[in-house]
Amino acid sequence: xxxxxxxxxxxxxxVRVSNPDRVYFPDHGWTKLDLVDYYLAVGEPIVNALRERxxxxxxxxxxxxxxxxxxxxxxxxxxxWLETVSIHFPRFDRDVDEVCVTELATVIWAVQMSTVEFHPxxxxxxxxxxxxxxxxxxxxxxxxxxxxxxxxxxxxxxxLDELGATGFPKTSGGSGLHVYVRIAPEHGFTDVRRAALAxxxxxxxxxxxxxxxxxxxDRDPRKLFVDYNQNxxxxxxxxxxxxxxxxxxxxSTPVMWSEIGDLDPHDFTIATVPPRLERLGDLHAxxxxxxxxxxxxxxxxxxxxxxxxxxxxxxxx
Numbered sequence: 001x002x003x004x005x006x007x008x009x010x011x012x013x014x015v016r017v018s019n020p021d022r023v024y025f026p027d028h029g030w031t032k033l034d035l036v037d038y039y040l041a042v043g044e045p046i047v048n049a050l051r052e053r054x055x056x057x058x059x060x061x062x063x064x065x066x067x068x069x070x071x072x073x074x075x076x077x078x079x080x081w082l083e084t085v086s087i088h089f090p091r092f093d094r095d096v097d098e099v100c101v102t103e104l105a106t107v108i109w110a111v112q113m114s115t116v117e118f119h120p121x122x123x124x125x126x127x128x129x130x131x132x133x134x135x136x137x138x139x140x141x142x143x144x145x146x147x148x149x150x151x152x153x154x155x156x157x158x159x160l161d162e163l164g165a166t167g168f169p170k171t172s173g174g175s176g177l178h179v180y181v182r183i184a185p186e187h188g189f190t191d192v193r194r195a196a197l198a199x200x201x202x203x204x205x206x207x208x209x210x211x212x213x214x215x216x217x218d219r220d221p222r223k224l225f226v227d228y229n230q231n232x233x234x235x236x237x238x239x240x241x242x243x244x245x246x247x248x249x250x251x252s253t254p255v256m257w258s259e260i261g262d263l264d265p266h267d268f269t270i271a272t273v274p275p276r277l278e279r280l281g282d283l284h285a286x287x288x289x290x291x292x293x294x295x296x297x298x299x300x301x302x303x304x305x306x307x308x309x310x311x312x313x314x315x316x317x
Contacts, residue, residue: 058117173244195297
């Protein structure tokens with residue numbers, strides 16, 4: 001028998017949460033209501049991570065044991081106060097209204113809709129075609145351990161420092177690390193991806209642990225892929241403070257550079273992140289104050305493309 005619904009006050013909104021006792025994270029017995037309480041506890045930081053960005057919702061209507069739904073289109077029956085942004089998808093020649101978080105009630109409504117993970121674009125709705133966030137995804141191969149990820153993160157930090165760019169690292173919530181760099185929304189997705197590839201190649205030159213090989217079948221499983229493709233249009237990764245769809249309730253969590261070298265991603269869960277946030281504050285709070293001009297990276301990209309014309313990234317449709 002389903003547990004009775006509860007009503008949650010979130011600012012001026014009231015969100016009705018059905019089946020609050022449904023277990024989402026079987027390793028600990030954490031429920032849908034526990035997930036709601038987590039997102040309420042990280043309210044301002046999760047909203048800041050998602051604010052004004054088109055957002056794909058990773059929903060688990062039957063719990064983590066069931067199929068995951070990648071929800072782009074806002075479902076019917078959404079409350080009238082829900083903010084959205086219209087996105088055109090050239091491949092299908094159609095426009096889709098995606099969720100655009102501007103307040104915490106939207107996050108809680110999404111959890112009511114069985115959302116666990118929030119995957120925002122790296123651009124905002126004022127101009128969705130001009131990213132304001134460069135994302136460095138350190139993605140380990142199946143035989144690459146986390147110690148290798150941390151070594152490559154230190155190389156990444158070194159190159160960012162030389163560029164004068166401020167990187168904001170976080171765990172991916174899986175087996176890797178992400179680093180975000182705020183950029184001015186002056187370039188399209190193709191140029192941001194070119195810049196990201198040029199950066200990845202520089203990290204590859206400095207680290208024997210790294211590959212930039214595109215196709216998985218070409219990659220050494222012991223190496224780490226610096227995934228510049230996460231800067232392509234409509235590619236998304238879990239936001240800072242987003243829970244991931246693993247049975248232990250792991251969270252993609254901001255970390256300090258000084259912590260990298262002694263991290264265990266499994267330590268960051270819906271139970272441990274709120275007290276960590278209370279203790280340290282939001283480590284990504286100042287990201288909008290550290291804007292980097294990617295022109296030096298575009299110069300690196302021009303150089304690399306002259307040296308290897310086959311490396312030119314085609315324009316995105």
